Amino acid sequence: MKRKIVTIPDKVLRMKSKRIGYVDDSIRKLAEDMAQTASAWDRESEIGAAIAAIQVGEPIKLTAVRNNFEDYRDKSFVSFINPEIVKASPEKVTDIEGCLSVPGIYGRVARHKKIKVKAYDLDMKEVRLTLEGFPARLFQHEIDHMNGIIFLDHVASPKDLLEIDDAGRLHPLSADQAAELGQQASNHG
Numbered sequence: 001m002k003r004k005i006v007t008i009p010d011k012v013l014r015m016k017s018k019r020i021g022y023v024d025d026s027i028r029k030l031a032e033d034m035a036q037t038a039s040a041w042d043r044e045s046e047i048g049a050a051i052a053a054i055q056v057g058e059p060i061k062l063t064a065v066r067n068n069f070e071d072y073r074d075k076s077f078v079s080f081i082n083p084e085i086v087k088a089s090p091e092k093v094t095d096i097e098g099c100l101s102v103p104g105i106y107g108r109v110a111r112h113k114k115i116k117v118k119a120y121d122l123d124m125k126e127v128r129l130t131l132e133g134f135p136a137r138l139f140q141h142e143i144d145h146m147n148g149i150i151f152l153d154h155v156a157s158p159k160d161l162l163e164i165d166d167a168g169r170l171h172p173l174s175a176d177q178a179a180e181l182g183q184q185a186s187n188h189g
């Protein structure tokens with residue numbers, strides 16, 4: 001079942017998510033719904049690469065991540081429970097990032113280039129991941145969601161905000177739009 005995506009400025013996005021102790025049917029169902037919700041968002045120029053449970057209003061540490069970043073016709077997702085970064089490279093990379101909860105807006109965000117993540121699968125079996133590039137960025141973004149942080153909080157300057165048009169092209173935001181989004185980033189907690 002597709003769920004409604006919570007978008008800014010909804011304060012729900014600022015909630016801290018709780019660790020999951022065990023997986024029951026409601027969590028399995030939620031994981032499925034999240035995957036459907038993210039892939040239903042796919043359009044010509046944008047794809048739903050991942051989604052955190054808080055983005056459908058559930059403050060628990062669960063994320064559904066696209067299985068295949070090379071071929072977006074593949075609509076399968078993998079779920080990760082209680083993900084945490086156990087090691088991060090000091091080196092950071094800046095790239096453009098978007099979010100299902102911040103529709104139409106992109107921003108330049110610096111993220112650790114490489115990270116090691118510890119998480120659990122839906123059988124509560126421990127999973128260890130060594131990530132670099134886009135998947136590393138994506139996990140940092142999803143773990144942020146679990147701590148009530150959205151990517152706008154990391155955008156250093158209004159000049160680093162962009163909007164996407166119907167053709168999928170990115171444009172700088174007007175000063176007014178940028179100021180309004182900046183406001184939301186500072187309304188933390």
Ligand SMILES: [Zn+2]
Binds near residue numbers: 099100101145
């Ligand atoms: Zn997001």
